[in-house]
Amino acid sequence: MSMIKFTKDHEWIRVEGHIGVVGITDYAQHALGDIVFVELPEVGKEVTRGSDAAVVESVKAASEVYAPVDGEVTEINVALADEPALVNASPLDRGWFFKMRIANLIELDALMDEAEYQSYLEGLA
Amino acid sequence: MRYLPLTAADRRAMLDEIGVASVDDLYRDVPAAARLPGPIPGLPGHLGELEVERALAAMAAKNVPAGSVPCFLGGGAYRHHVPATVDHLVQRGEFLTSYTPYQPEISQGTLQYLFEFQTQVGLLTGMEVANASMYDGATACAEAVAMANRVTKRHKAVLSGNLHPHYRDTTATLARFTGFEIAAGEPAPNGRESLADRIDAATSCVVVQSPDVFGHVHDLTALAAACQAKGALLIAVVTEAVSLGLLTPPGHMGADIVAAEGQSLGNALNFGGPYLGLFAAKEKYIRQMPGRLVGQTTDADGRRGWVLTLSTREQHIRREKATSNICTNSGLCALAFTIHLTLLGEAGFTGLARLNHAKAVQLAEKLGDLAGVKILNDSFFNEFTLRLPRRAGKVVNKLAKRGILGGVPAARLFPDADGMSDLLLVAATECTTEADMDALARGLAELL
Numbered sequence: 001m002s003m004i005k006f007t008k009d010h011e012w013i014r015v016e017g018h019i020g021v022v023g024i025t026d027y028a029q030h031a032l033g034d035i036v037f038v039e040l041p042e043v044g045k046e047v048t049r050g051s052d053a054a055v056v057e058s059v060k061a062a063s064e065v066y067a068p069v070d071g072e073v074t075e076i077n078v079a080l081a082d083e084p085a086l087v088n089a090s091p092l093d094r095g096w097f098f099k100m101r102i103a104n105l106i107e108l109d110a111l112m113d114e115a116e117y118q119s120y121l122e123g124l125a
Numbered sequence: 126m127r128y129l130p131l132t133a134a135d136r137r138a139m140l141d142e143i144g145v146a147s148v149d150d151l152y153r154d155v156p157a158a159a160r161l162p163g164p165i166p167g168l169p170g171h172l173g174e175l176e177v178e179r180a181l182a183a184m185a186a187k188n189v190p191a192g193s194v195p196c197f198l199g200g201g202a203y204r205h206h207v208p209a210t211v212d213h214l215v216q217r218g219e220f221l222t223s224y225t226p227y228q229p230e231i232s233q234g235t236l237q238y239l240f241e242f243q244t245q246v247g248l249l250t251g252m253e254v255a256n257a258s259m260y261d262g263a264t265a266c267a268e269a270v271a272m273a274n275r276v277t278k279r280h281k282a283v284l285s286g287n288l289h290p291h292y293r294d295t296t297a298t299l300a301r302f303t304g305f306e307i308a309a310g311e312p313a314p315n316g317r318e319s320l321a322d323r324i325d326a327a328t329s330c331v332v333v334q335s336p337d338v339f340g341h342v343h344d345l346t347a348l349a350a351a352c353q354a355k356g357a358l359l360i361a362v363v364t365e366a367v368s369l370g371l372l373t374p375p376g377h378m379g380a381d382i383v384a385a386e387g388q389s390l391g392n393a394l395n396f397g398g399p400y401l402g403l404f405a406a407k408e409k410y411i412r413q414m415p416g417r418l419v420g421q422t423t424d425a426d427g428r429r430g431w432v433l434t435l436s437t438r439e440q441h442i443r444r445e446k447a448t449s450n451i452c453t454n455s456g457l458c459a460l461a462f463t464i465h466l467t468l469l470g471e472a473g474f475t476g477l478a479r480l481n482h483a484k485a486v487q488l489a490e491k492l493g494d495l496a497g498v499k500i501l502n503d504s505f506f507n508e509f510t511l512r513l514p515r516r517a518g519k520v521v522n523k524l525a526k527r528g529i530l531g532g533v534p535a536a537r538l539f540p541d542a543d544g545m546s547d548l549l550l551v552a553a554t555e556c557t558t559e560a561d562m563d564a565l566a567r568g569l570a571e572l573l
Contacts, residue, residue: 037412037437042278062437064446 004092005068005108006117012092013068015108023096024056024065024087027121032058035087040076040098047071047100049107054097056087065097069107075099191394191530195561197488199508199552200338200533201262201289201364202397203389205477206556211391211464220460226419229432235456236431239419242463249369250361250383251376252405256416258454259402262386263295266332266362268404268415268449269384270296273330273358274305275413275448276381281327283357286310286318287337289364290538296332305329312542314501314510314535316341321351328355330382334362335375338538340505340550342372349379358382366390366403366462367554368506370478382406391461401458412438415449477555481507484553491566492551497573501548508552510535514573517549524568531565 002016010028013020029035039055047053047067054065076098080086087095102108112120131139136148145151152160172180191204198204219234226232226239239257246255259265270282282300284293284307293309300307306327310318316339320331331352335343345361352359361375363385375383387401388394406414412435420434440447469477485507493500497514513520517534524531535548553562 039412057437062443 003108004114005111006114006120007066007068007111008120009066011065011068013108013111015102015105018102018105019074019099020069020071020102021096021099022053022065022068024091025117026091029088029091029095032056032061032063034059035084038080038084038087038097040080041073043073043076045073047073056097057084067100068111069100070103071100072103073098073100189525189528189530192556194528194530195557195564196530197532197551197553197557197561197565198530199365200538200550201291201386202394202400203365203367203507203552203554204394204556205367205389205554207391207393207461207465208468210468211461214464215457215460226433229430233430236419236433238460238463239417239454239456240421240431241467242459243419245463245466246385246387246403246405249366249374250363250380250385250403250405251374251378252380252383253376253408254411254414254418255403255405256414256418256454258387258456258459259384259404259416259451260455261388261398261400261402262362262364262384263289263292263402264451265384265386265402265404266292266360267296267299268402268451269360269382270305270330270332271299271303272382272406272410272413272415272448273360276358276410277329277356279327279329279357280305281325281329282307283320283323283328283331284309285320285331285333285337286312287316287339287341288332288334288362289338292332292334292362292364312338312535312539312545314339314512314544314548316343316502316504320348324351324355324357326355328357330358330360332360332362334364335372336363336365336368336506336508338364338550339535339548340502340509342504342506344373345375345378345380349381352381353379360384363403365506365508367474367478367481370474371482372506376405376407381410387458387462391463391465392458399455399458401455401462411435413448414438416451417454478506480555481553484555484557485509487559488551488553488557488562488565491562492569495566495569495573498569507554508550511549511551513547513549513569516546518546520569520572521549523572524565527568529564529568531568 002014004012004014006012010025011022012025013022035056035058037057041053048070050066052064053067056063056065077096196204226235229236243255259268274280297307349359358381360382361380366385366387366389383405385403387403392401404416417433418435419431422430422432424430436442438448440450489500489509492498499512500509501512502509518536521531521534532549532551535550536545539545
């Protein structure tokens with residue numbers, strides 16, 4: 001069974017065992033607008049919580065995507081190279097960015113669950 | 126706008142407003158030893174306009190303008206004929222939009238010429254994409270190294286010893302403040318060095334110039350393959366853009382990035398600046414490129430138009446993570462370049478390059494016959510290196526007294542290197558006449 005967690009920077013991480021799939025939220029893709037390019041990390045890259053892991057570029061801005069927790073990148077979504085708009089069309093599914101092996105599952109506790117993220121978004125409005 | 130100098134009363138009012146007793150009090154934080162106690166010694170007081178003009182004209186008359194005497198100077202800056210049409214056209218109103226064309230609806234003239242400039246640079250260098258120019262060839266070279274570091278995620282640049290030393294120094298300055306390593310080779314006046322052996326797993330790029338600073342022309346194909354095999358990029362530097370009219374473009378020899386000086390086209394020597402950096406790369410690296418990029422598009426009515434594109438790389442959006450901090454290109458110099466090249470056309474440009482080479486061959490024949498003079502080059506475009514039987518710096522000074530700008534002593538470019546003192550770089554262009562060549566040959570024959 002999987003669970004999904006959210007960061008204040010609008011990344012999500014879906015966790016299955018020790019592997020987390022990372023992407024950006026629907027709120028983030030909407031705020032960025034049409035996404036034209038995604039720069040992904042190299043497989044094998046060690047990332048730490050809050051460090052730059054990817055770059056997402058829209059017609060009006062370029063933003064960093066941060067690693068939600070410590071770990072190692074194990075796979076990247078190569079489909080985004082040809083079709084970055086997948087992030088707009090399917091932010092929580094086909095528009096995922098990378099998979100990572102999570103170093104400490106306990107770190108996930110510091111992140112928000114879906115309900116907490118929803119109320120966090122309402123606070124931003 | 127009138128210029129109204131401050132009166133003593135103005136100054137007093139301003140000082141009172143901020144609560145400071147005197148102007149000197151504003152400099153209290155500067156140690157006394159570092160302060161000048163009074164006016165700068167030797168600097169004359171102010172003069173009327175007529176007197177200033179007279180004094181400056183007298184000062185300017187001490188110069189020997191390159192166009193007024195036989196001139197064989199090169200070493201990265203070349204005297205070429207710039208048609209009068211260029212100066213006339215660059216002043217047209219269509220090009221006088223704001224220098225940073227953020228708003229395409231009022232900047233189509235600027236954007237169109239920059240797009241054509243990029244197209245020309247791409248064609249000349251044999252590369253897929255080019256930017257809207259950099260400050261000069263040396264900064265283009267430094268930016269190319271920074272870009273190679275971003276692409277490869279490595280941090281050591283291997284520099285050919287025959288890269289122009291000003292380009293090497295500019296790159297080293299950027300390295301010092303942005304934290305990457307430079308491995309610069311020793312200059313090789315005979316043009317022979319082994320760069321491929323110096324590539325290792327930490328090498329982000331190899332920077333090589335052709336024609337190199339001593340004039341030797343290099344086939345970069347094998348070096349490009351060696352770079353590719355080890356995951357490093359090949360950066361090709363060109364200091365004489367006219368050579369691209371005759372030599373194989375670096376892009377056709379496998380270069381990943383080309384950094385070049387564009388002064389030779391459309392631009393005068395200008396005492397060393399402003400010059401024009403040309404920057405081109407393979408398209409797959411476009412998002413790591415520095416500088417402005419202009420792209421072609423269509424407007425709402427389907428008409429062709431131009432805009433700044435891929436701006437998200439730039440500092441006004443990307444801030445400290447921008448691919449460069451260069452937003453200002455050398456717009457006017459780029460315009461002059463583009464107009465000159467357009468006036469020449471492809472056949473005209475090739476003809477200009479052939480003429481340059483032919484003049485240099487003729488010069489080499491005349492100088493190679495002189496007793497004690499040896500030409501070090503097996504190959505060259507419009508510049509080559511002589512070994513003289515005495516110190517080149519002294520010979521050049523004596524030639525200057527005879528009204529001949531006899532070339533660039535290699536020791537001026539490489540003051541700290543051994544074996545440079547008797548080497549002289551001489552260049553010929555379409556401006557060089559046979560009488561000029563004879564004057565130099567005669568001068569050298571008498572002085573050596």
